[in-house]
Amino acid sequence: MTRLRTAIPGPQSLELQARRKGAVAAGVGSTLPAYIDSADDGLLIDVDGNQLIDLGSGIAVTNAGNPAPAVAEAVHAQIDRFSHTCFMITPYESYLEVCEQLNDLTPGDHEKRSVLFNSGAEAVENAVKIARHVTGRQAVVVFDHGYHGRTNLTMALTAKNMPYKHRFGPFAPEVYRVPASYPLHDGLTGPEAASRAIAAIEKQVGADNTAAVVIEPIQGEGGFIEPAEGFLPAIARWCRDRGVLFVADEIQTGFCRTGSWFALDHEGVVPDLITTAKGIAGGLPLAAVTGRAEIMDAVHVGGLGGTYGGNPVACAAALGTIRTMRERDLNAAARRIEETVLGRLRAVAEKTGIIADIRGRGAMLAIEFTERTPDVAARVAKACHEQGVVVLTCGTYGNVIRLLPPLVIPDDLLAEGLDVLEGALLA
Numbered sequence: 480m481t482r483l484r485t486a487i488p489g490p491q492s493l494e495l496q497a498r499r500k501g502a503v504a505a506g507v508g509s510t511l512p513a514y515i516d517s518a519d520d521g522l523l524i525d526v527d528g529n530q531l532i533d534l535g536s537g538i539a540v541t542n543a544g545n546p547a548p549a550v551a552e553a554v555h556a557q558i559d560r561f562s563h564t565c566f567m568i569t570p571y572e573s574y575l576e577v578c579e580q581l582n583d584l585t586p587g588d589h590e591k592r593s594v595l596f597n598s599g600a601e602a603v604e605n606a607v608k609i610a611r612h613v614t615g616r617q618a619v620v621v622f623d624h625g626y627h628g629r630t631n632l633t634m635a636l637t638a639k640n641m642p643y644k645h646r647f648g649p650f651a652p653e654v655y656r657v658p659a660s661y662p663l664h665d666g667l668t669g670p671e672a673a674s675r676a677i678a679a680i681e682k683q684v685g686a687d688n689t690a691a692v693v694i695e696p697i698q699g700e701g702g703f704i705e706p707a708e709g710f711l712p713a714i715a716r717w718c719r720d721r722g723v724l725f726v727a728d729e730i731q732t733g734f735c736r737t738g739s740w741f742a743l744d745h746e747g748v749v750p751d752l753i754t755t756a757k758g759i760a761g762g763l764p765l766a767a768v769t770g771r772a773e774i775m776d777a778v779h780v781g782g783l784g785g786t787y788g789g790n791p792v793a794c795a796a797a798l799g800t801i802r803t804m805r806e807r808d809l810n811a812a813a814r815r816i817e818e819t820v821l822g823r824l825r826a827v828a829e830k831t832g833i834i835a836d837i838r839g840r841g842a843m844l845a846i847e848f849t850e851r852t853p854d855v856a857a858r859v860a861k862a863c864h865e866q867g868v869v870v871l872t873c874g875t876y877g878n879v880i881r882l883l884p885p886l887v888i889p890d891d892l893l894a895e896g897l898d899v900l901e902g903a904l905l906a
């Protein structure tokens with residue numbers, strides 16, 4: 480089936496791209512500058528009428544569809560009633576409902592509370608605020624290859640210099656980085672990698688100075704790195720024994736992306752605080768910190784919040800998203816995607832020497848190339864883009880292609896996208 484009418488990007492996109500240069504700051508990039516006019520779950524239709532197959536979900540956001548009918552309906556209904564009051568001024572019920580859902584769905588059956596924000600970075604900032612306030616300690620421990628956002632504190636928490644940190648310092652103090660678990664490269668078991676990280680914390684920071692360990696259960700921008708089995712439980716145990724808060728950043732991994740509501744569910748790890756965003760609200764800006772009631776309630780009134788945090792339209796979208804995830808069992812859908820994609824990619828890997836690893840869980844899947852430079856990943860991504868398939872790259876060395884299809888993508892569309900990717904890998 481031919482989905483493309485023009486070269487990608489097409490003439491109208493190129494015109495917009497030229498106009499953009501005079502209007503939009505150059506520091507904002509676009510992976511594939513085909514300007515989008517509409518979407519239909521796994522398809523993005525650009526202004527030239529090209530149908531692009533979406534294997535990126537706007538970086539793990541449109542998990543439940545684009546647009547998901549229940550989200551569109553909820554947003555329309557809410558915007559007709561009121562668009563904003565500021566929850567800190569005059570509250571509304573949907574904020575409560577989103578918090579109740581988060582308290583119910585996040586790992587652990589203890590009593591929880593939530594607070595809502597606009598972006599992932601803002602949620603991470605606030606998790607650190609809460610952890611410092613409650614523990615009375617200042618140090619925050621993060622990991623090699625970690626990514627937590629682009630604000631000043633979250634840049635400090637993020638590992639990679641280019642493009643995230645370069646010439647944007649000085650960064651927030653009291654942030655300490657320790658080695659992560661990267662099974663392909665370190666060859667360590669989970670408990671061994673955890674002992675290495677814990678030794679670094681104890682030697683270089685001191686448990687008594689540490690407010691929180693902030694960790695992505697599967698590292699996203701760093702390369703879709705799944706830690707070896709046992710790593711996360713060992714870190715969580717150490718935190719519990721030392722009064723350090725275990726903060727899970729599930730902004731990319733959350734909301735059915737890995738075949739369970741949260742990636743921590745896989746090993747039964749229960750965090751003290753968890754940050755969520757991206758997949759929570761079908762693309763409307765919403766983020767949250769959810770945590771143990773006694774921790775969350777320890778902060779004084781007015782200490783947390785923001786003008787837009789938990790905006791009613793975003794809350795309506797979140798409730799529509801969560802309903803869709805439950806009704807369509809998108810955890811099962813993510814697991815089916817895993818089976819399809821891993822099966823196909825592993826078969827491809829046997830035919831070429833350029834692939835070092837095929838990995839991932841649910842619909843968060845990756846190809847790491849043997850070459851530790853961005854060249855091969857960039858070439859493969861470019862070939863896919865030219866054929867109308869949206870794939871993203873990631874990794875500390877830029878040598879990883881990551882796949883994040885919407886969980887509702889039809890099987891035939893996924894297969895079509897994988898055909899193109901396979902062709903690009905074997906070219």
Ligand SMILES: Cc1ncc(COP(=O)(O)O)c(C=O)c1O
Pocket residue numbers: 538598599600601603626627628629695699700728729730731756757
């Ligand atoms: C794990 C993780 N944390 C934090 C963020 C930052 O989220 P946002 O871009 O919404 O600020 C991201 C975004 O990619 C992420 O993947």
